Amino acid sequence: MDKKKNISMAVIKRLPKYYRYLKELLKNDVERISSKELGEKIGFTASQIRQDLNNFGDFGQQGYGYNVKDLYNQIGLILGLDREYTAVLIGAGNIGQAIANYRFNENGLNIAAIFDANPKLIGIKIRDVEIKDIDYLDSFLAENNIDMGIICVPRNNAQAVCDKLVKGGVKGIWNFAPVDLVIPEDVMVENVHLSESLLTLIYLLHDQEN
Amino acid sequence: MDKKKNISMAVIKRLPKYYRYLKELLKNDVERISSKELGEKIGFTASQIRQDLNNFGDFGQQGYGYNVKDLYNQIGLILGLDREYTAVLIGAGNIGQAIANYRFNENGLNIAAIFDANPKLIGIKIRDVEIKDIDYLDSFLAENNIDMGIICVPRNNAQAVCDKLVKGGVKGIWNFAPVDLVIPEDVMVENVHLSESLLTLIYLLHDQEN
Numbered sequence: 379m380d381k382k383k384n385i386s387m388a389v390i391k392r393l394p395k396y397y398r399y400l401k402e403l404l405k406n407d408v409e410r411i412s413s414k415e416l417g418e419k420i421g422f423t424a425s426q427i428r429q430d431l432n433n434f435g436d437f438g439q440q441g442y443g444y445n446v447k448d449l450y451n452q453i454g455l456i457l458g459l460d461r462e463y464t465a466v467l468i469g470a471g472n473i474g475q476a477i478a479n480y481r482f483n484e485n486g487l488n489i490a491a492i493f494d495a496n497p498k499l500i501g502i503k504i505r506d507v508e509i510k511d512i513d514y515l516d517s518f519l520a521e522n523n524i525d526m527g528i529i530c531v532p533r534n535n536a537q538a539v540c541d542k543l544v545k546g547g548v549k550g551i552w553n554f555a556p557v558d559l560v561i562p563e564d565v566m567v568e569n570v571h572l573s574e575s576l577l578t579l580i581y582l583l584h585d586q587e588n
Numbered sequence: 589m590d591k592k593k594n595i596s597m598a599v600i601k602r603l604p605k606y607y608r609y610l611k612e613l614l615k616n617d618v619e620r621i622s623s624k625e626l627g628e629k630i631g632f633t634a635s636q637i638r639q640d641l642n643n644f645g646d647f648g649q650q651g652y653g654y655n656v657k658d659l660y661n662q663i664g665l666i667l668g669l670d671r672e673y674t675a676v677l678i679g680a681g682n683i684g685q686a687i688a689n690y691r692f693n694e695n696g697l698n699i700a701a702i703f704d705a706n707p708k709l710i711g712i713k714i715r716d717v718e719i720k721d722i723d724y725l726d727s728f729l730a731e732n733n734i735d736m737g738i739i740c741v742p743r744n745n746a747q748a749v750c751d752k753l754v755k756g757g758v759k760g761i762w763n764f765a766p767v768d769l770v771i772p773e774d775v776m777v778e779n780v781h782l783s784e785s786l787l788t789l790i791y792l793l794h795d796q797e798n
Contacts, residue, residue, distance in 0.1 A: 552786065
């Protein structure tokens with residue numbers, strides 16, 4: 379799998395999109411598709427698709443195109459979806475509850491526990507997962523093999539929560555707090571910065587008006 | 589304001605980050621900052637910061653750096669935050685409720701109405717905004733000046749909702765549904781694709797393990 383190394387983030391960020399479109403094709407019983415057709419659906423050029431996928435191996439066949447099911451499965455493997463990932467979610471406020479309720483298990487995610495500091499929330503269940511007292515986070519991480527921490531706490535608490543998660547051995551952080559976290563190099567982070575997304579849209583709207 | 593045209597999306601996406609850091613500096617009573625110091629905080633190089641900001645005008649002064657308050661206000665103007673933007677939110681499920689509850693009004697967003705098709709939700713208020721029957725969306729858009737539509741409906745309904753919003757004169761779409769919407773060129777769209785964000789993190793985690 380050496381080929382996987384040094385692949386640009388731009389390519390990596392496009393993989394889930396391929397995966398989503400291929401899943402849709404599979405649902406619609408499409409058996410094969412050319413890079414041109416796939417490109418038209420996704421809005422990429424055929425050559426971009428061929429280039430992207432060549433990073434990971436030899437898919438597709440001249441004159442035939444891609445076998446949809448094979449390519450879907452292969453991209454699933456590349457994405458690492460051949461196993462389940464366990465997560466703890468910290469912060470059961472609005473966003474935290476929405477994430478806990480979202481059906482991410484399709485994507486191989488298992489939220490093993492939810493933590494919050496608010497006594498009113500502790501004990502409540504979201505999709506059969508009980509909200510625990512944040513004071514038990516350290517011991518929970520020590521006793522369970524957790525891959526990922528999902529941070530949904532207010533900005534001022536985010537770094538402290540992140541530090542606990544990293545200390546507890548978590549290797550990935552999905553961060554919804556509007557801060558840039560300081561983390562060791564071997565811990566991966568993916569940010570969802572909603573305010574920044576909104577400000578980008580407002581900029582585009584405003585720019586369009588002028 | 590001709591200088592603003594043809595600015596790359598990469599630069600545009602960095603503006604909200606500058607804005608967030610400058611706000612933080614302002615809160616901490618920092619009056620001025622050099623591009624080097626600002627760069628160290630944000631994780632960009634000083635020259636990248638100077639380049640980015642030069643797209644929009646002459647900020648900062650050799651040997652003095654940037655006046656934090658001025659730069660904050662200027663970037664606010666560039667982002668279009670000198671006026672309020674009105675939005676309708678469609679789909680009061682988990683994500684929709686979280687977004688409706690989020691305090692985006694700091695960013696100049698006013699959610700004027702929320703719509704859903706579920707009779708159990710219609711009539712409920714979220715932060716004083718009542719959830720209305722989706723059947724009234726068209727007439728609401730006709731009677732009110734709405735800038736933006738926030739789409740939080742399931743994937744299968746997203747395009748139909750988007751078409752209604754566009755027909756109703758909305759000029760920006762903030763899309764949380766896991767689909768790529770087909771929209772006219774003069775309507776701006778910003779996607780928050782949570783599953784794709786998660787899959788990116790899973791890829792990075794998986795890649796790290798190998």
